[in-house]
Amino acid sequence: MTKIYKICDESFWRAAESFGVFSGSADDLRDGFIHFSTAAQARETAAKHFAGRSGLLLIAFEAEALGLELRWEPSRGGALFPHLHRALNPEEALWSEPLPLGPDGAHVFPPGMI
Template sequence: MSEITPTATTVYKILTPDEWDKVCGEGETRGSPLDRADGFIHFSTPAQLSDTLSKHFTGAGPLVLAEIPLSQLSEQDVRWEAARQGDLFPHLYGILRRDSISQHWPLHADDRGVYVLPETMSQT
């Protein structure tokens, strides 16, 4: 699934309900504790979401999926960097503002523990 040139126009941030409440209350976030430790906010493209959820969020309980059009972020702050199996993942070196998020959805795992993605999310 390695992307040579990123073509996504929309990226996603997976948050806990507490992290989402903080974004809404404060109007911005520097990310999760992992994001802050790594020095950037981890995003996923639509094609990467399922793998990200299964690798990093299995058993996490309810989550919130935030959709962010890349056009809402500064190009200088978004870097595409190699991660799993050489795939390029979008990373935000800056603050994610609430007004950059176009949509959000609650995420719940099914009876097998697999998170069900919303049918209405962008695929680009």
């Protein structure tokens, strides 16, 4: 099983849980797909796109369970990133955990994840 991760504002995710669908963040909607990161990419994603932001969740998914609409496409420096080309049912998540800021201003990831 390949785990992939979505970093998301907690308020957006809680709303998606209430409605039963997550269509993505403003960036996802602009780009036409839902952005994910691998465990190896998640810290850089957090630092680049969510620097200094609190109120975030780290949400884990099983890549294979998302079906053919999940595509591995080149992004930063040609690295392949998982992109989901459909809306997401929040029940597809394996788990979600807070992604707080540490004293150094960097996000603190769950133990053992990275």
